[in-house]
Each structure stands twice: as C-alpha cells, then as structure tokens.
Amino acid sequence: MMETRIQKTLRQWFPEAFTSRELDVEMSDYEILRQFAAYARELIEINAENRKEPFKIIFLLYSKGSLFEKNAIENEFLSLLSHDESAHTIKQHLEMMPEQLRAVYLKTILEN
Numbered sequence: 001m002m003e004t005r006i007q008k009t010l011r012q013w014f015p016e017a018f019t020s021r022e023l024d025v026e027m028s029d030y031e032i033l034r035q036f037a038a039y040a041r042e043l044i045e046i047n048a049e050n051r052k053e054p055f056k057i058i059f060l061l062y063s064k065g066s067l068f069e070k071n072a073i074e075n076e077f078l079s080l081l082s083h084d085e086s087a088h089t090i091k092q093h094l095e096m097m098p099e100q101l102r103a104v105y106l107k108t109i110l111e112n
Contacts, residue, residue, distance in 0.1 A: 081093060
C-alpha cells in the first residue's frame with residue numbers, strides 16, 4: 001500500500017509521534033491523524049517548546065489538501081483536540097494555531 005501525503009508528511013516531520021507503530025504502513029490517514037492528535041495534546045500538556053509545530057504542519061496539509069484530506073483532518077485531528085475543550089484551553093489552543101486554521105477549528109468545535 002502506498003503511503004499517503006498525510007502519512008508521509010507527519011512521519012517525516014514527527015517520527016517520534018509514531019515510534020510504536022512506525023512500521024505499520026497499513027494505518028489509514030484517520031488512524032495516523034488520531035495518533036498525531038494524541039501526540040500534539042501531549043506536547044501541549046507538558047508545555048513543550050515545539051508545541052506549535054504540529055499545528056503548522058497540519059495547516060500546511062489542510063491548506064493544500066483534497067476534500068478527503070481536509071475531512072480527515074477535521075474529523076480526526078481537530079475533532080479529537082476539541083473533545084475536552086474548556087473556556088481556558090480553547091484560547092490556549094487557538095493561540096497556537098496558524099490564523100487560517102482557527103476558523104476551521106472553531107467550526108469543528110461547533111459541529112461536535
């Protein structure tokens with residue numbers, strides 16, 4: 001099975017996010033994005049220096065993505081992040097995102 005653009009990009013930029021299942025090329029974009037969202041949440045929780053990086057890469061994938069890729073990013077990555085939002089965390093998360101991704105994230109929150 002060919003590696004998709006989402007899989008290749010995320011594994012290339014964030015190999016540490018996929019160490020446990022690095023060899024599993026059978027993962028779908030949805031599974032990859034779900035795992036990547038968990039990794040991004042972890043970076044936020046520990047206040048890692050590179051906590052904004054996942055959002056930059058997700059935005060690049062989203063902005064140049066097909067409808068399928070955009071849906072996958074909204075339904076998995078953004079949706080997973082939005083599940084346990086509070087008034088406090090939403091502001092923090094929005095500040096980490098590129099401006100153009102914020103509207104998409106807010107739409108995801110409102111739809112869930």
